[in-house]
Amino acid sequence: MKDPMSGAPNVMFLVEVVNCNDGIASYCETLATGLHARGVQIHLVSGIVRSDEKSEYKRQKLAAAVKQWHVVPGLRKLPALSIFMQLWKVIRENDISVINVHGLGMLMWGRLLSLLTGARCVATYHPSVLGNIDKVQNAPQSTFSLVQILYFNLFFPHTLILMSEESLRHLRRYVLFGKNRIAKVYGGVDTVHFRPPSDAERRDARAKFGVAEGEFMCLLAARLAWVKGHDLLIKAARKIRDSATPSPIDIKCYFVGSGGAEREKEIKSFAFAGEKDKDTFKFLGFMGDVREILWAADVFALPSRFEGFPLGVAEAMATGLVPVRTPAGGATDQIIEGQTGFIVPFEDADALVGALEKVADPATRAALSRNALARAQQYFGVGPMVDETLRIYGLIGDTSGNALAHAVKA
Structure with a gap:
């Protein structure tokens, strides 16, 4: 189906909530931009939009990437007839040929609208998990309930896109009748923008953020929430800093990102518990563009408890930054152990210390950096993501959505 004015195919992105400081918003903006460059018009339909002064830049980028953004007050997981009719009208008036729901909570909407139109x-x-520290520590063992499995089977889409091997293994545990309609497509990042810095750019970035000569700058750029493992990195950094044998590593940890007021207060209180901590840990808040802080860093750490496919790791690798992370979603897709970075066990601050100490060695870091950059450029660019998504949409190539480089067999 085509836009009668432009001749372009029209696709709806359906999202329950847009948090302009999280990875889903970044993913949608990057994908919409890439699809637009290939002649596809995106019509974004969402419920509530959350942004503040710092994340306004991200909201504007997302708005610029789509043809229309329909904010529908009251949009929830369970369809209301009046809202259902609003969405049906958007689909008919704009000749929408594909409905791409983001997040499984919108599956019922997408499937019913698909049947109607x-x-x-x-x-x-x-996938995501939020909550207090006790809840998120159990996130790696989380499972679907019987009700969720039934819901999944009733409203299984024409194609389900997963981004990581870990998500695929998780879904294979369940009786799902649509397993032959699952495709793995890596999340893509702009590898033209996220590139390695020149020597001068790196010096300027380190000076801008106050990183002194000889300091080992460890960066965690993610939502400020316990699920991202800020506490584990804080523990590891303290172990390195307070080692009985004087450590040659002058570690400084920079945290970029925002979250709910309660979680921010809890995490900062945890970080600043001791006299030395204010010199070791720095919280910079949300950044619309993290390229310069990536350029200033020596290692990217993400000891998270649960992930889908963290785009922050892909962005870091694209700048030549070495990642150290846990085996949450995307780990084995992003990291070849000891070659493009390191994977450490969940909840293991000592293992995290060991990995950071390895990356602190300049020769080791240089070799890993080259490999991380090469992997990001080969697999995590926007182009491959857009190509495979277009096939799934039925807009190029095989219209079954299964003729993909990363197609999944049941």
């Missing part, structure tokens, strides 16, 4: 229903899996 004939538009293809595609769902992108964005």
Whole structure:
């Protein structure tokens, strides 16, 4: 189906909530920009939009990437007839041929609208867990309930997009009748923008953020929430700093990102518990563009408890930054152990110390950096993501959505 004015195919992105400081918003903006460059018009439909002064830049980028952004007050997981009719009208008036729901909570909407209009229903899996420290520590063992499995089977889309091998293994544990309609497509990042710095750019970036000569700058850029493992990095950094044998590593940890007021207060209180901590840990808040802080860093750490496919790791690798992370979603896709970075066990601050100490060695870091950059450029660019998404949409190549480089067999 085509836009009668432009001749371009029209695709709806359906999202329950847009948090302009999180990875789903970044993913949608990057994908929409890439699809637009290939002649596809994106119509974003969302419920509430959350942004503040610092994340306004991200909101504007997302708005610029789509043809229309329909904010629908009251949009929830369970369809209301009045809202359902609003969405049906958007689909008919704009000749939408594909409905791409982001997050499994919107599956019912997407499938019912697909049945009514004939538009293809595609769902992108964005798993996440939020909550207090006790809840998120159990996130790696989380499972679907019987009700969730039934819901999944009733409203399984024409194609379900997963981004990581870990997500694929998780879904294979369940009786899902649509397993032959699952495709793995890596999340893409702009590898033209996220590139290695020149020597001068790196010096300027380190000076801008106050990183002194000889300091080993460890960066964690992610939502400020316990699930991202800020506490584990804080523990590891303290172990390195307070080692009985004087450590040759002058470690400084920089945290970029924002979260709910309660979580921010809890995490900062944890970080600043001791006299030395204010010199070791720095919280910079949310940044619309993290390229310069990536350029200033020596290692990217993400000891998270649960992930889908962290785009922050891909962005870091694209700048030549070495990642150290846990085996949450995307780990084995992003990291070849000891070659492009390191994977450490969940909840293991000592293992994190060991990995950071390895990356602190300049020769080791240089070799890993080259490999991380090469992997990001080969697999995590926007181009491959857009190509495979277009095939799934049925807009190029095989219209079954299964003829993909990363297609998944049941």
